Amino acid sequence: MNNGGVRSRTRAAIDAPHLRTDRWWLAPAATAAGLLAFVVYSTWRAFANADYYAAPYVSPFYSPCLAENCETMRGGPNWEIFGSWWGISPAILILIFPLGFRLTCYYYRKAYYRGFWASPPACAVAEPHKKYTGETRFPLVLQNIHRYFFYAAILVAGILSYDTVLSFRDEHYAWGHMGLGTLVFLANIVLIWAYTISCHSCRHIVGGKLKHFSRHPVRYRMWQFVGKLNARHMLLAWASLVSVALADFYVYLVASGVFDDPRFF
Amino acid sequence: MSGYTAHFKVWRGDGQGGGLEDFKVEVNDGEVVLDIIHRLQATQVPDLAVRWNCKAGKCGSCSAEINGRPRLMCMTRMSVYDRDETITVTPLRAFPVVRDLVTDVGFNYRKAREVPSFVPPAGVGPGEYRMFQEDVDRPQEFRKCIECFLCQDTCHVVRDHEENKTAFAGPRFLMRVAELDMHPLDAAAETGLDRKKTAQDEHGLGYCNITKCCTEVCPEGIKITDNALIPLKERAVDRKYDPLVWLGSKIRRRSS
Numbered sequence: 001m002n003n004g005g006v007r008s009r010t011r012a013a014i015d016a017p018h019l020r021t022d023r024w025w026l027a028p029a030a031t032a033a034g035l036l037a038f039v040v041y042s043t044w045r046a047f048a049n050a051d052y053y054a055a056p057y058v059s060p061f062y063s064p065c066l067a068e069n070c071e072t073m074r075g076g077p078n079w080e081i082f083g084s085w086w087g088i089s090p091a092i093l094i095l096i097f098p099l100g101f102r103l104t105c106y107y108y109r110k111a112y113y114r115g116f117w118a119s120p121p122a123c124a125v126a127e128p129h130k131k132y133t134g135e136t137r138f139p140l141v142l143q144n145i146h147r148y149f150f151y152a153a154i155l156v157a158g159i160l161s162y163d164t165v166l167s168f169r170d171e172h173y174a175w176g177h178m179g180l181g182t183l184v185f186l187a188n189i190v191l192i193w194a195y196t197i198s199c200h201s202c203r204h205i206v207g208g209k210l211k212h213f214s215r216h217p218v219r220y221r222m223w224q225f226v227g228k229l230n231a232r233h234m235l236l237a238w239a240s241l242v243s244v245a246l247a248d249f250y251v252y253l254v255a256s257g258v259f260d261d262p263r264f265f
Numbered sequence: 266m267s268g269y270t271a272h273f274k275v276w277r278g279d280g281q282g283g284g285l286e287d288f289k290v291e292v293n294d295g296e297v298v299l300d301i302i303h304r305l306q307a308t309q310v311p312d313l314a315v316r317w318n319c320k321a322g323k324c325g326s327c328s329a330e331i332n333g334r335p336r337l338m339c340m341t342r343m344s345v346y347d348r349d350e351t352i353t354v355t356p357l358r359a360f361p362v363v364r365d366l367v368t369d370v371g372f373n374y375r376k377a378r379e380v381p382s383f384v385p386p387a388g389v390g391p392g393e394y395r396m397f398q399e400d401v402d403r404p405q406e407f408r409k410c411i412e413c414f415l416c417q418d419t420c421h422v423v424r425d426h427e428e429n430k431t432a433f434a435g436p437r438f439l440m441r442v443a444e445l446d447m448h449p450l451d452a453a454a455e456t457g458l459d460r461k462k463t464a465q466d467e468h469g470l471g472y473c474n475i476t477k478c479c480t481e482v483c484p485e486g487i488k489i490t491d492n493a494l495i496p497l498k499e500r501a502v503d504r505k506y507d508p509l510v511w512l513g514s515k516i517r518r519r520s521s
Contacts, residue, residue: 012276019330019355106495110477204496208499
Protein backbone atom coordinates (compact mmCIF):
# COMPACT_ATOMS: atom_id res chain seq x y z
CA MET A 1 0.00 0.00 0.00
CA ASN A 2 1.33 3.43 -0.83
CA ASN A 3 1.62 6.14 1.77
CA GLY A 4 0.09 8.78 -0.49
CA GLY A 5 -3.50 8.93 -1.60
CA VAL A 6 -5.96 8.75 1.26
CA ARG A 7 -3.04 8.66 3.70
CA SER A 8 -1.47 11.86 2.38
CA ARG A 9 -0.34 14.28 5.08
CA THR A 10 -3.07 16.86 4.51
CA ARG A 11 -6.00 14.43 4.56
CA ALA A 12 -7.92 13.16 7.57
CA ALA A 13 -5.53 10.98 9.56
CA ILE A 14 -6.99 7.49 9.09
CA ASP A 15 -4.68 4.50 8.76
CA ALA A 16 -7.16 2.12 7.15
CA PRO A 17 -7.02 2.19 3.33
CA HIS A 18 -10.81 2.07 3.38
CA LEU A 19 -13.64 1.86 5.89
CA ARG A 20 -16.20 -0.03 3.85
CA THR A 21 -18.10 -2.62 5.83
CA ASP A 22 -20.08 -4.21 2.98
CA ARG A 23 -18.83 -7.09 0.82
CA TRP A 24 -17.12 -4.76 -1.65
CA TRP A 25 -14.74 -7.53 -2.75
CA LEU A 26 -17.53 -9.77 -4.03
CA ALA A 27 -18.20 -7.99 -7.34
CA PRO A 28 -14.55 -7.74 -8.48
CA ALA A 29 -13.85 -11.30 -7.31
CA ALA A 30 -16.87 -12.69 -9.17
CA THR A 31 -15.97 -10.67 -12.26
CA ALA A 32 -12.38 -11.89 -12.22
CA ALA A 33 -13.51 -15.50 -11.71
CA GLY A 34 -16.01 -15.29 -14.58
CA LEU A 35 -13.54 -13.73 -16.98
CA LEU A 36 -10.80 -16.17 -15.96
CA ALA A 37 -13.12 -19.13 -16.55
CA PHE A 38 -13.88 -17.86 -20.05
CA VAL A 39 -10.19 -17.24 -20.80
CA VAL A 40 -9.27 -20.80 -19.73
CA TYR A 41 -12.14 -22.36 -21.70
CA SER A 42 -11.61 -20.31 -24.85
CA THR A 43 -7.84 -20.86 -24.81
CA TRP A 44 -8.36 -24.61 -24.63
CA ARG A 45 -10.91 -24.56 -27.43
CA ALA A 46 -9.01 -22.11 -29.62
CA PHE A 47 -5.81 -24.16 -29.55
CA ALA A 48 -7.52 -27.57 -29.66
CA ASN A 49 -8.05 -27.37 -33.43
CA ALA A 50 -10.54 -30.23 -33.25
CA ASP A 51 -14.25 -30.94 -32.79
CA TYR A 52 -15.39 -27.59 -34.13
CA TYR A 53 -17.61 -28.77 -36.95
CA ALA A 54 -20.56 -31.11 -36.86
CA ALA A 55 -22.75 -30.58 -39.92
CA PRO A 56 -24.57 -28.24 -40.10
CA TYR A 57 -23.04 -26.48 -37.09
CA VAL A 58 -19.70 -24.67 -37.00
CA SER A 59 -18.27 -23.38 -33.74
CA PRO A 60 -18.31 -19.56 -33.52
CA PHE A 61 -14.65 -19.79 -32.42
CA TYR A 62 -13.68 -21.15 -35.84
CA SER A 63 -15.83 -19.01 -38.12
CA PRO A 64 -14.83 -17.83 -40.62
CA CYS A 65 -12.13 -20.47 -41.04
CA LEU A 66 -9.31 -18.75 -42.89
CA ALA A 67 -6.62 -21.43 -43.38
CA GLU A 68 -6.20 -24.47 -45.58
CA ASN A 69 -6.02 -26.77 -42.56
CA CYS A 70 -9.68 -26.03 -41.76
CA GLU A 71 -12.25 -28.77 -41.99
CA THR A 72 -14.29 -28.52 -45.17
CA MET A 73 -17.73 -27.17 -44.31
CA ARG A 74 -20.09 -27.57 -47.22
CA GLY A 75 -21.57 -24.15 -47.98
CA GLY A 76 -19.92 -23.05 -44.76
CA PRO A 77 -17.57 -20.26 -43.79
CA ASN A 78 -14.38 -21.63 -45.40
CA TRP A 79 -12.18 -18.89 -46.82
CA GLU A 80 -8.64 -20.10 -47.25
CA ILE A 81 -6.90 -16.77 -47.60
CA PHE A 82 -4.06 -17.90 -45.34
CA GLY A 83 -3.25 -20.93 -47.47
CA SER A 84 -1.28 -23.94 -46.31
CA TRP A 85 1.56 -22.24 -44.44
CA TRP A 86 -0.66 -21.63 -41.42
CA GLY A 87 0.04 -24.67 -39.26
CA ILE A 88 -1.66 -24.02 -35.93
CA SER A 89 -5.31 -23.68 -35.07
CA PRO A 90 -7.21 -21.47 -37.54
CA ALA A 91 -9.29 -20.14 -34.63
CA ILE A 92 -6.37 -17.89 -33.69
CA LEU A 93 -6.71 -16.00 -36.97
CA ILE A 94 -10.27 -14.89 -36.31
CA LEU A 95 -10.49 -14.75 -32.52
CA ILE A 96 -8.14 -11.77 -32.49
CA PHE A 97 -11.00 -9.57 -33.64
CA PRO A 98 -13.70 -10.41 -31.08
CA LEU A 99 -10.97 -10.59 -28.45
CA GLY A 100 -9.80 -7.08 -29.37
CA PHE A 101 -13.39 -5.85 -29.40
CA ARG A 102 -14.04 -7.15 -25.92
CA LEU A 103 -10.63 -6.18 -24.53
CA THR A 104 -11.11 -2.56 -25.56
CA CYS A 105 -14.85 -2.49 -24.72
CA TYR A 106 -15.75 0.23 -22.22
CA TYR A 107 -17.56 -2.29 -20.00
CA TYR A 108 -14.84 -4.94 -19.99
CA ARG A 109 -12.25 -2.25 -19.29
CA LYS A 110 -14.10 -1.42 -16.11
CA ALA A 111 -14.42 -5.12 -15.31
CA TYR A 112 -10.77 -6.05 -15.67
CA TYR A 113 -9.34 -2.80 -14.32
CA ARG A 114 -11.32 -3.52 -11.16
CA GLY A 115 -11.17 -7.32 -11.12
CA PHE A 116 -7.60 -8.00 -12.19
CA TRP A 117 -5.67 -4.77 -11.77
CA ALA A 118 -7.42 -3.43 -8.64
CA SER A 119 -7.40 0.04 -10.13
CA PRO A 120 -9.51 0.55 -8.10
CA PRO A 121 -10.77 -2.76 -6.65
CA ALA A 122 -14.02 -1.01 -5.63
CA CYS A 123 -15.22 2.53 -5.08
CA ALA A 124 -13.44 4.32 -2.22
CA VAL A 125 -11.18 1.31 -1.66
CA ALA A 126 -7.56 2.38 -2.04
CA GLU A 127 -5.70 0.85 -4.94
CA PRO A 128 -2.30 -0.76 -4.32
CA HIS A 129 -0.38 1.05 -7.07
CA LYS A 130 2.10 3.81 -6.37
CA LYS A 131 1.70 5.48 -9.75
CA TYR A 132 -1.23 5.83 -12.07
CA THR A 133 -1.33 7.25 -15.58
CA GLY A 134 -4.59 5.70 -16.74
CA GLU A 135 -5.05 5.51 -20.47
CA THR A 136 -2.66 8.32 -21.31
CA ARG A 137 0.33 6.20 -22.32
CA PHE A 138 1.25 3.13 -24.33
CA PRO A 139 -0.07 0.45 -24.19
CA LEU A 140 -3.37 1.59 -22.65
CA VAL A 141 -3.67 4.57 -24.97
CA LEU A 142 -4.47 1.91 -27.60
CA GLN A 143 -7.87 1.49 -25.93
CA ASN A 144 -8.81 4.42 -28.13
CA ILE A 145 -8.95 2.18 -31.22
CA HIS A 146 -12.06 0.44 -29.87
CA ARG A 147 -14.16 1.68 -32.80
CA TYR A 148 -11.96 -0.19 -35.30
CA PHE A 149 -12.56 -3.41 -33.42
CA PHE A 150 -16.26 -2.49 -33.48
CA TYR A 151 -16.14 -2.37 -37.29
CA ALA A 152 -14.44 -5.79 -37.31
CA ALA A 153 -17.00 -7.12 -34.83
CA ILE A 154 -19.80 -6.12 -37.21
CA LEU A 155 -18.20 -8.27 -39.92
CA VAL A 156 -17.74 -11.20 -37.55
CA ALA A 157 -21.36 -10.91 -36.38
CA GLY A 158 -22.43 -10.93 -40.04
CA ILE A 159 -20.56 -14.18 -40.63
CA LEU A 160 -22.00 -15.75 -37.47
CA SER A 161 -25.45 -14.74 -38.75
CA TYR A 162 -24.66 -16.65 -41.96
CA ASP A 163 -23.66 -19.67 -39.84
CA THR A 164 -26.98 -19.41 -38.03
CA VAL A 165 -28.83 -19.47 -41.34
CA LEU A 166 -26.81 -22.57 -42.31
CA SER A 167 -27.98 -24.25 -39.11
CA PHE A 168 -31.45 -24.50 -40.66
CA ARG A 169 -30.13 -27.49 -42.63
CA ASP A 170 -29.83 -31.07 -41.48
CA GLU A 171 -26.65 -33.17 -41.28
CA HIS A 172 -27.06 -34.02 -44.98
CA TYR A 173 -27.17 -30.31 -45.91
CA ALA A 174 -30.86 -30.34 -46.82
CA TRP A 175 -32.63 -27.06 -46.10
CA GLY A 176 -35.74 -26.51 -43.97
CA HIS A 177 -34.72 -28.36 -40.82
CA MET A 178 -34.13 -27.39 -37.24
CA GLY A 179 -32.41 -28.98 -34.30
CA LEU A 180 -31.63 -27.97 -30.74
CA GLY A 181 -28.37 -26.54 -32.05
CA THR A 182 -30.33 -24.15 -34.28
CA LEU A 183 -31.96 -22.67 -31.19
CA VAL A 184 -28.59 -22.40 -29.47
CA PHE A 185 -27.19 -20.59 -32.50
CA LEU A 186 -30.23 -18.30 -32.75
CA ALA A 187 -29.98 -17.28 -29.10
CA ASN A 188 -26.25 -16.71 -29.52
CA ILE A 189 -26.51 -14.55 -32.62
CA VAL A 190 -29.26 -12.37 -31.11
CA LEU A 191 -27.07 -11.74 -28.06
CA ILE A 192 -23.95 -11.17 -30.17
CA TRP A 193 -25.75 -8.55 -32.27
CA ALA A 194 -27.32 -6.92 -29.22
CA TYR A 195 -23.92 -6.68 -27.52
CA THR A 196 -22.23 -5.39 -30.67
CA ILE A 197 -24.88 -2.77 -31.44
CA SER A 198 -25.02 -1.61 -27.82
CA CYS A 199 -21.34 -0.64 -27.96
CA HIS A 200 -20.46 2.88 -26.81
CA SER A 201 -18.49 3.49 -30.02
CA CYS A 202 -21.55 2.48 -32.05
CA ARG A 203 -23.64 4.92 -30.02
CA HIS A 204 -21.16 7.65 -30.87
CA ILE A 205 -20.94 6.77 -34.55
CA VAL A 206 -24.68 6.51 -35.23
CA GLY A 207 -25.48 9.87 -33.66
CA GLY A 208 -23.66 10.66 -30.42
CA LYS A 209 -21.03 12.70 -32.22
CA LEU A 210 -23.65 15.17 -33.50
CA LYS A 211 -24.17 18.55 -31.90
CA HIS A 212 -27.65 19.07 -33.31
CA PHE A 213 -29.96 16.05 -33.25
CA SER A 214 -32.73 18.23 -34.66
CA ARG A 215 -30.92 18.40 -38.01
CA HIS A 216 -30.55 14.59 -38.22
CA PRO A 217 -33.87 12.99 -37.19
CA VAL A 218 -33.02 9.50 -38.47
CA ARG A 219 -29.66 9.41 -36.72
CA TYR A 220 -31.34 10.78 -33.59
CA ARG A 221 -33.75 7.83 -33.62
CA MET A 222 -30.85 5.44 -34.14
CA TRP A 223 -28.93 7.05 -31.28
CA GLN A 224 -31.95 6.67 -29.01
CA PHE A 225 -32.33 3.00 -29.94
CA VAL A 226 -28.66 2.24 -29.40
CA GLY A 227 -28.80 4.23 -26.15
CA LYS A 228 -31.54 1.94 -24.82
CA LEU A 229 -29.44 -1.10 -25.60
CA ASN A 230 -26.31 0.64 -24.32
CA ALA A 231 -27.89 0.99 -20.88
CA ARG A 232 -27.73 -2.84 -20.74
CA HIS A 233 -24.25 -3.14 -22.20
CA MET A 234 -22.86 -4.93 -19.15
CA LEU A 235 -25.69 -7.46 -19.13
CA LEU A 236 -25.32 -8.05 -22.86
CA ALA A 237 -21.54 -8.37 -22.53
CA TRP A 238 -21.93 -11.23 -20.06
CA ALA A 239 -24.91 -12.83 -21.77
CA SER A 240 -23.14 -12.92 -25.14
CA LEU A 241 -19.91 -14.15 -23.56
CA VAL A 242 -21.76 -17.08 -22.02
CA SER A 243 -23.82 -17.74 -25.16
CA VAL A 244 -20.81 -17.85 -27.46
CA ALA A 245 -19.06 -20.28 -25.11
CA LEU A 246 -22.21 -22.40 -24.90
CA ALA A 247 -22.62 -22.43 -28.69
CA ASP A 248 -19.03 -23.59 -29.04
CA PHE A 249 -19.49 -26.18 -26.29
CA TYR A 250 -22.62 -27.49 -27.97
CA VAL A 251 -20.73 -27.99 -31.22
CA TYR A 252 -17.92 -29.66 -29.29
CA LEU A 253 -20.32 -32.11 -27.64
CA VAL A 254 -21.97 -33.02 -30.95
CA ALA A 255 -18.70 -33.17 -32.92
CA SER A 256 -16.96 -35.31 -30.33
CA GLY A 257 -19.88 -37.72 -30.28
CA VAL A 258 -20.99 -37.15 -26.70
CA PHE A 259 -24.57 -36.89 -27.91
CA ASP A 260 -26.55 -36.47 -31.12
CA ASP A 261 -28.17 -33.17 -31.94
CA PRO A 262 -31.92 -33.60 -31.24
CA ARG A 263 -33.73 -32.74 -34.47
CA PHE A 264 -37.15 -31.06 -34.38
CA PHE A 265 -37.99 -31.48 -38.08
CA MET B 266 -41.01 1.11 15.45
CA SER B 267 -39.40 3.19 18.16
CA GLY B 268 -36.25 5.05 19.01
CA TYR B 269 -33.00 3.27 19.84
CA THR B 270 -29.42 4.05 20.74
CA ALA B 271 -26.89 3.72 17.96
CA HIS B 272 -23.13 3.37 18.08
CA PHE B 273 -21.37 6.01 16.01
CA LYS B 274 -17.70 6.53 15.25
CA VAL B 275 -17.04 10.07 14.06
CA TRP B 276 -13.68 11.36 12.90
CA ARG B 277 -12.54 14.38 14.88
CA GLY B 278 -9.39 16.36 14.34
CA ASP B 279 -7.75 18.72 11.91
CA GLY B 280 -4.79 18.93 9.52
CA GLN B 281 -2.39 18.19 12.38
CA GLY B 282 -4.01 14.87 13.27
CA GLY B 283 -7.09 13.26 14.73
CA GLY B 284 -8.97 10.02 14.97
CA LEU B 285 -12.28 8.23 15.26
CA GLU B 286 -14.22 8.92 18.47
CA ASP B 287 -17.01 6.69 19.80
CA PHE B 288 -20.47 7.97 20.63
CA LYS B 289 -23.74 6.47 21.78
CA VAL B 290 -26.58 8.53 20.39
CA GLU B 291 -30.37 8.38 20.18
CA VAL B 292 -31.99 7.61 16.83
CA ASN B 293 -35.69 8.08 16.03
CA ASP B 294 -37.89 6.86 13.20
CA GLY B 295 -37.40 8.54 9.86
CA GLU B 296 -34.07 10.16 10.70
CA VAL B 297 -31.07 10.50 8.45
CA VAL B 298 -27.38 10.47 9.35
CA LEU B 299 -27.23 14.27 9.36
CA ASP B 300 -29.96 14.34 12.04
CA ILE B 301 -27.77 12.16 14.23
CA ILE B 302 -24.72 14.35 13.66
CA HIS B 303 -26.83 17.35 14.65
CA ARG B 304 -28.00 15.52 17.77
CA LEU B 305 -24.37 14.85 18.65
CA GLN B 306 -23.65 18.55 18.24
CA ALA B 307 -26.65 19.49 20.39
CA THR B 308 -26.08 17.03 23.20
CA GLN B 309 -22.47 15.83 23.37
CA VAL B 310 -19.93 17.69 21.21
CA PRO B 311 -21.06 21.27 20.58
CA ASP B 312 -17.83 22.08 18.77
CA LEU B 313 -18.21 19.29 16.17
CA ALA B 314 -17.58 20.90 12.78
CA VAL B 315 -19.91 19.86 9.97
CA ARG B 316 -20.89 21.59 6.74
CA TRP B 317 -24.59 21.43 5.86
CA ASN B 318 -27.32 23.59 4.46
CA CYS B 319 -30.54 22.42 2.80
CA LYS B 320 -31.15 18.96 4.36
CA ALA B 321 -32.89 18.05 1.10
CA GLY B 322 -30.14 16.67 -1.13
CA LYS B 323 -29.99 19.79 -3.26
CA CYS B 324 -27.19 21.98 -1.92
CA GLY B 325 -24.40 19.40 -1.98
CA SER B 326 -22.91 20.61 1.31
CA CYS B 327 -23.09 17.64 3.67
CA SER B 328 -20.89 15.23 1.68
CA ALA B 329 -19.05 12.77 3.90
CA GLU B 330 -18.06 9.12 3.99
CA ILE B 331 -20.42 6.83 5.87
CA ASN B 332 -19.09 3.35 6.52
CA GLY B 333 -16.43 4.12 3.94
CA ARG B 334 -18.85 5.14 1.17
CA PRO B 335 -19.05 8.70 -0.13
CA ARG B 336 -22.62 9.91 0.49
CA LEU B 337 -24.74 12.92 1.37
CA MET B 338 -25.47 12.71 5.10
CA CYS B 339 -28.89 14.27 4.60
CA MET B 340 -29.91 11.62 2.07
CA THR B 341 -28.69 8.60 4.01
CA ARG B 342 -31.53 7.12 6.03
CA MET B 343 -30.66 5.48 9.32
CA SER B 344 -33.11 2.72 8.42
CA VAL B 345 -30.68 1.30 5.87
CA TYR B 346 -28.36 0.25 8.70
CA ASP B 347 -28.91 -2.49 11.24
CA ARG B 348 -29.62 -1.20 14.73
CA ASP B 349 -26.59 -2.96 16.18
CA GLU B 350 -24.29 -1.78 13.38
CA THR B 351 -21.53 0.69 14.18
CA ILE B 352 -21.79 3.64 11.83
CA THR B 353 -18.55 5.35 10.94
CA VAL B 354 -18.63 8.91 9.64
CA THR B 355 -15.47 10.55 8.27
CA PRO B 356 -14.75 13.61 6.17
CA LEU B 357 -14.16 13.19 2.43
CA ARG B 358 -10.81 11.44 2.15
CA ALA B 359 -9.69 12.87 -1.19
CA PHE B 360 -9.40 16.45 0.04
CA PRO B 361 -7.37 18.20 2.77
CA VAL B 362 -9.21 18.16 6.07
CA VAL B 363 -10.01 21.50 7.74
CA ARG B 364 -11.64 20.26 10.91
CA ASP B 365 -13.76 17.25 11.92
CA LEU B 366 -16.12 16.54 9.00
CA VAL B 367 -15.21 19.66 7.03
CA THR B 368 -12.74 19.46 4.16
CA ASP B 369 -11.15 22.02 1.89
CA VAL B 370 -12.78 21.42 -1.49
CA GLY B 371 -10.90 24.29 -3.16
CA PHE B 372 -9.39 21.83 -5.64
CA ASN B 373 -12.78 21.64 -7.32
CA TYR B 374 -13.12 25.40 -7.67
CA ARG B 375 -9.64 25.65 -9.18
CA LYS B 376 -10.60 22.96 -11.70
CA ALA B 377 -13.89 24.73 -12.44
CA ARG B 378 -11.99 27.89 -13.37
CA GLU B 379 -9.81 25.93 -15.80
CA VAL B 380 -12.80 25.01 -18.01
CA PRO B 381 -13.46 27.80 -20.54
CA SER B 382 -17.04 28.94 -20.13
CA PHE B 383 -19.90 28.87 -22.64
CA VAL B 384 -19.12 30.88 -25.78
CA PRO B 385 -22.22 32.77 -26.96
CA PRO B 386 -23.03 32.42 -30.66
CA ALA B 387 -22.23 35.46 -32.78
CA GLY B 388 -25.15 37.73 -33.60
CA VAL B 389 -27.53 36.25 -31.03
CA GLY B 390 -28.23 38.47 -28.06
CA PRO B 391 -29.28 37.51 -24.54
CA GLY B 392 -32.92 36.45 -24.59
CA GLU B 393 -32.73 35.47 -28.23
CA TYR B 394 -31.35 31.96 -27.70
CA ARG B 395 -33.58 29.37 -29.38
CA MET B 396 -32.92 25.66 -29.46
CA PHE B 397 -34.71 22.34 -29.85
CA GLN B 398 -35.39 20.26 -26.77
CA GLU B 399 -33.76 17.17 -28.29
CA ASP B 400 -30.58 19.21 -28.75
CA VAL B 401 -30.38 20.24 -25.10
CA ASP B 402 -31.53 17.00 -23.48
CA ARG B 403 -27.97 15.78 -23.07
CA PRO B 404 -26.49 18.94 -21.49
CA GLN B 405 -29.56 19.28 -19.27
CA GLU B 406 -28.88 15.93 -17.60
CA PHE B 407 -25.50 17.26 -16.52
CA ARG B 408 -27.08 20.48 -15.20
CA LYS B 409 -28.69 18.39 -12.46
CA CYS B 410 -25.28 18.33 -10.77
CA ILE B 411 -25.46 19.81 -7.25
CA GLU B 412 -21.67 20.01 -6.92
CA CYS B 413 -21.46 17.81 -3.85
CA PHE B 414 -18.09 16.60 -5.21
CA LEU B 415 -18.76 13.01 -4.18
CA CYS B 416 -17.65 11.96 -7.68
CA GLN B 417 -14.44 13.93 -7.31
CA ASP B 418 -13.91 12.36 -3.90
CA THR B 419 -14.40 8.78 -4.99
CA CYS B 420 -12.44 9.00 -8.24
CA HIS B 421 -9.31 6.95 -7.62
CA VAL B 422 -7.30 9.04 -10.08
CA VAL B 423 -7.01 11.82 -7.50
CA ARG B 424 -8.17 10.04 -4.35
CA ASP B 425 -5.28 7.58 -4.51
CA HIS B 426 -2.79 9.77 -6.35
CA GLU B 427 -2.42 13.30 -5.05
CA GLU B 428 0.11 14.05 -7.80
CA ASN B 429 -2.60 13.68 -10.47
CA LYS B 430 -4.56 16.65 -9.16
CA THR B 431 -2.56 18.97 -11.39
CA ALA B 432 -3.31 17.15 -14.62
CA PHE B 433 -6.78 15.72 -13.99
CA ALA B 434 -9.96 17.79 -13.76
CA GLY B 435 -12.05 14.95 -12.31
CA PRO B 436 -15.41 13.59 -13.45
CA ARG B 437 -17.45 16.64 -12.46
CA PHE B 438 -15.45 18.99 -14.65
CA LEU B 439 -14.94 16.61 -17.53
CA MET B 440 -18.72 16.37 -17.46
CA ARG B 441 -18.78 20.17 -17.67
CA VAL B 442 -16.57 20.01 -20.78
CA ALA B 443 -18.94 17.41 -22.27
CA GLU B 444 -21.93 19.57 -21.40
CA LEU B 445 -20.47 22.54 -23.25
CA ASP B 446 -19.25 20.49 -26.20
CA MET B 447 -22.76 19.02 -26.61
CA HIS B 448 -24.51 22.36 -26.15
CA PRO B 449 -26.25 23.32 -29.40
CA LEU B 450 -25.37 27.01 -29.10
CA ASP B 451 -21.83 26.84 -27.76
CA ALA B 452 -19.64 28.56 -30.33
CA ALA B 453 -16.25 27.65 -28.86
CA ALA B 454 -15.16 25.93 -32.07
CA GLU B 455 -15.71 29.12 -34.04
CA THR B 456 -13.24 30.88 -31.77
CA GLY B 457 -10.62 28.18 -32.23
CA LEU B 458 -11.31 26.37 -28.96
CA ASP B 459 -11.63 22.64 -29.63
CA ARG B 460 -13.17 21.22 -26.46
CA LYS B 461 -12.79 17.65 -27.73
CA LYS B 462 -9.06 18.09 -27.96
CA THR B 463 -8.58 20.11 -24.78
CA ALA B 464 -10.56 17.52 -22.81
CA GLN B 465 -7.70 15.13 -23.48
CA ASP B 466 -4.79 17.56 -23.59
CA GLU B 467 -5.63 20.00 -20.79
CA HIS B 468 -8.21 18.37 -18.54
CA GLY B 469 -6.71 14.87 -18.34
CA LEU B 470 -9.53 12.81 -19.86
CA GLY B 471 -7.02 10.05 -20.63
CA TYR B 472 -6.53 9.44 -16.90
CA CYS B 473 -10.12 8.26 -16.60
CA ASN B 474 -10.26 4.47 -16.84
CA ILE B 475 -14.08 4.45 -16.82
CA THR B 476 -14.43 2.33 -13.68
CA LYS B 477 -17.72 4.15 -12.99
CA CYS B 478 -17.32 5.03 -9.31
CA CYS B 479 -18.41 8.59 -10.12
CA THR B 480 -21.69 7.24 -11.47
CA GLU B 481 -22.13 4.92 -8.49
CA VAL B 482 -21.94 7.71 -5.92
CA CYS B 483 -23.82 10.48 -7.75
CA PRO B 484 -26.82 11.41 -5.55
CA GLU B 485 -28.57 12.95 -8.56
CA GLY B 486 -28.33 9.71 -10.54
CA ILE B 487 -26.48 11.34 -13.42
CA LYS B 488 -24.96 8.73 -15.74
CA ILE B 489 -21.63 10.52 -15.64
CA THR B 490 -19.58 7.74 -17.24
CA ASP B 491 -21.98 6.53 -19.92
CA ASN B 492 -23.43 9.88 -20.94
CA ALA B 493 -20.56 12.31 -20.39
CA LEU B 494 -17.12 10.71 -20.01
CA ILE B 495 -17.35 7.94 -22.60
CA PRO B 496 -19.00 10.17 -25.24
CA LEU B 497 -16.26 12.71 -24.52
CA LYS B 498 -13.61 10.01 -24.92
CA GLU B 499 -15.14 9.09 -28.27
CA ARG B 500 -15.09 12.75 -29.32
CA ALA B 501 -11.43 12.97 -28.31
CA VAL B 502 -10.75 9.85 -30.42
CA ASP B 503 -12.32 11.69 -33.39
CA ARG B 504 -9.77 14.43 -32.96
CA LYS B 505 -6.65 12.58 -31.93
CA TYR B 506 -6.69 8.85 -32.65
CA ASP B 507 -8.92 8.12 -35.64
CA PRO B 508 -7.17 8.83 -38.97
CA LEU B 509 -10.35 8.18 -40.98
CA VAL B 510 -12.37 10.79 -39.09
CA TRP B 511 -9.46 13.21 -39.35
CA LEU B 512 -9.27 12.63 -43.09
CA GLY B 513 -13.03 13.00 -43.47
CA SER B 514 -12.98 16.29 -41.58
CA LYS B 515 -10.31 17.60 -43.97
CA ILE B 516 -12.23 16.57 -47.08
CA ARG B 517 -15.64 17.92 -46.14
CA ARG B 518 -15.96 20.61 -43.55
CA ARG B 519 -19.57 20.41 -42.48
CA SER B 520 -21.18 21.46 -39.28
CA SER B 521 -23.02 18.74 -37.41
